[in-house]
Amino acid sequence: MVMIDQATRDAFGQLLVVHYLRARGARVIIANQATWIGSWERYRPDVVYISWIGGMMKDILKLRHKPEIALMDQEGGRLGEVAFKRSFFRANDDKADLGRHGSLAFAWGHVHKKWIGELGLLPIEKVLVTGSPRLDPYIDAEPARRRYIGVTLRGDAVTSVPLNFVRNIFEYASLGPEDWFSVGYPQKAQQEDRIWHIAAGMRYIFKILIHVRRHTDTPIVLRPGPWERHDMYEFITEKIKGISIEPTMSQLDYVRNAHVVIDECSSLGLEAILVGTPVVSAQDLIPRLEEHIGGGKDAGLFNAPYKKSYWLPKSVEEAGELIIRAIGSKLPTVPDPGSTAEYLANFHSWPRSRPSSFQIGDALLELAATRVHAHKRHFVTTPQTPPVSSFERLKSILYRHVPGSIYLVKLQMSLRFLFSPDRKHLRKYHYMAMVYPHGKKVRDLFNRLKTRGERGLTSRAAAHRDA
Numbered sequence: 001m002v003m004i005d006q007a008t009r010d011a012f013g014q015l016l017v018v019h020y021l022r023a024r025g026a027r028v029i030i031a032n033q034a035t036w037i038g039s040w041e042r043y044r045p046d047v048v049y050i051s052w053i054g055g056m057m058k059d060i061l062k063l064r065h066k067p068e069i070a071l072m073d074q075e076g077g078r079l080g081e082v083a084f085k086r087s088f089f090r091a092n093d094d095k096a097d098l099g100r101h102g103s104l105a106f107a108w109g110h111v112h113k114k115w116i117g118e119l120g121l122l123p124i125e126k127v128l129v130t131g132s133p134r135l136d137p138y139i140d141a142e143p144a145r146r147r148y149i150g151v152t153l154r155g156d157a158v159t160s161v162p163l164n165f166v167r168n169i170f171e172y173a174s175l176g177p178e179d180w181f182s183v184g185y186p187q188k189a190q191q192e193d194r195i196w197h198i199a200a201g202m203r204y205i206f207k208i209l210i211h212v213r214r215h216t217d218t219p220i221v222l223r224p225g226p227w228e229r230h231d232m233y234e235f236i237t238e239k240i241k242g243i244s245i246e247p248t249m250s251q252l253d254y255v256r257n258a259h260v261v262i263d264e265c266s267s268l269g270l271e272a273i274l275v276g277t278p279v280v281s282a283q284d285l286i287p288r289l290e291e292h293i294g295g296g297k298d299a300g301l302f303n304a305p306y307k308k309s310y311w312l313p314k315s316v317e318e319a320g321e322l323i324i325r326a327i328g329s330k331l332p333t334v335p336d337p338g339s340t341a342e343y344l345a346n347f348h349s350w351p352r353s354r355p356s357s358f359q360i361g362d363a364l365l366e367l368a369a370t371r372v373h374a375h376k377r378h379f380v381t382t383p384q385t386p387p388v389s390s391f392e393r394l395k396s397i398l399y400r401h402v403p404g405s406i407y408l409v410k411l412q413m414s415l416r417f418l419f420s421p422d423r424k425h426l427r428k429y430h431y432m433a434m435v436y437p438h439g440k441k442v443r444d445l446f447n448r449l450k451t452r453g454e455r456g457l458t459s460r461a462a463a464h465r466d467a
Helices: 007-023 036-043 081-086 095-100 110-119 133-140 162-172 191-213 251-256 269-274 289-293 305-309 316-327 337-348 356-374 390-401 405-419 423-429 439-466
Strands: 047-051 068-072 104-107 127-129 148-152 220-223 243-245 258-263 279-281
Touching (some): 007 356, 007 423, 007 439, 036 047, 104 356, 110 127, 133 251, 133 439, 148 191, 162 191, 191 289, 251 269, 269 279, 269 337, 279 316, 356 439
Parallel strands (some): 068 104, 104 127, 148 258, 220 243
C-alpha cells in the first residue's frame, strides 16, 4: 500500500513508485489521508509505504493487521542538522515513535542517514539513501519554453484555513519556547513571529512585482503553496496586468517554463535550479528579519544551507535588475555553483544515475519478499492497543470483513470533491485519481525513465561485451 500524503507536493513522485512496482508485477493499493486506515485493514498489505510524519501512531497502534512499514520523510531535512533532528521531537508529536516501529526508512541524502543514526530512531542499516522521488522528473526534463516570471508563494500558515486564523493563535498560546513550534524557526520564535515573517515576505514580493511591471510586460505566474487557498490571491489579477494564478500546474512545468522564479526563500526554488532557472530571493530585503526568525544555529529558514544557491538582492531595484537580466538569459542560474553542487550531493543525492522511485520500488519489493517467505514481520513488532470506542471496533470489523466498505469512505470524499464549498482546496490537498490532473504526465515520465534505464543497461552490456 502506498499512501500519498499530499496531492500537490507528493503525488507526482509517489505515483512514479506505484508505476514501477506495478511494472514489476506487484499489486499496489493507493491510499490518501482519508482512506489509509480502511485500506490498511481491508487489503492487509505486506508492506505499507507512508510519509514519515507525526500524528499517525495513535491510529497505527489500533490496527489489527501488522505489515512492514517503510517510511519516507517528505521534508527531507533541507534546513540542516538542527532542524532535521528537531523535527522528530516537536511538541505533541509521535514522529520519532513511528520511526522506531518502521522496518525501513528512505533518506534524501547521506547526511540524513548519519543524523537518523545519531538519533537512534532505527538501525542504520535500515536507512537507505535514495534521494526523493520528487526530483525524479528532473532526470528527464524536456527542453524549457521560457515565457513568464514565476512567483512562489508560501503563506500557508495564514491562507490555508483563514477561518481558523484566530483559533490557531489560541492553540499556540499554550506553547512556550521550550516546545519549538516549527523546525523552520528558532526555538525562541512564536506564532506571531511566523505570521510577521509571512506578511513581510509577501509584502516584499509584491513590491518586487509592482517594480518589475514598470519595466517589462513579461507575463507573471503566481504559484501558491500546496496548502494555500489560491482564491485569496485572485484580487491581484486586477491590480497588476498580465498576472495569473496557477495552483495546479505541476512543479516541473512551473519552474521549467519560467525565465526566473521569485521566492522569499523556500526550498522549492531548488527544483528551479535543476532546470537552469535562477531564483531571486526576497529574504535579504526584509528589515528586522533576524529579530523574528534568526538568532542562532536553530534558525532553520534564516540559515537555510540552500540560500547560497539563490540570488539575494539588497534592494527592490537590484531585484528588478536581476529579473530583467534573467528574462534576457544573461543571469547565471546560481551565484555559487560549487556550494550548490555540494549541497545537492549531500542533501539530495543529486545528480543520480537511477531514479529514486525505482530504488525505492526495489527496496519495497525486497521487503515484501522477505516478509512473504518469513510469514511474519521480520524486524519489529508493533504493540497493539485495543480500540478506544465501540465505533472504532465496528469500523475495524467493517473494513476487514465487509467487501466494498472502503468505498464508502471514497464515496464520501468524492462527494466533497464535487460539492463542498472547499472542493478546489480539497483537490489540491488530497489525492484521488478521479481529479488528479497529472496522471498522464506521470505515466509518460515513468515510461521515459524506464526506457532510459533500459538503454543504459543495453549500453553497459555492449561495452562489457566489447571489452
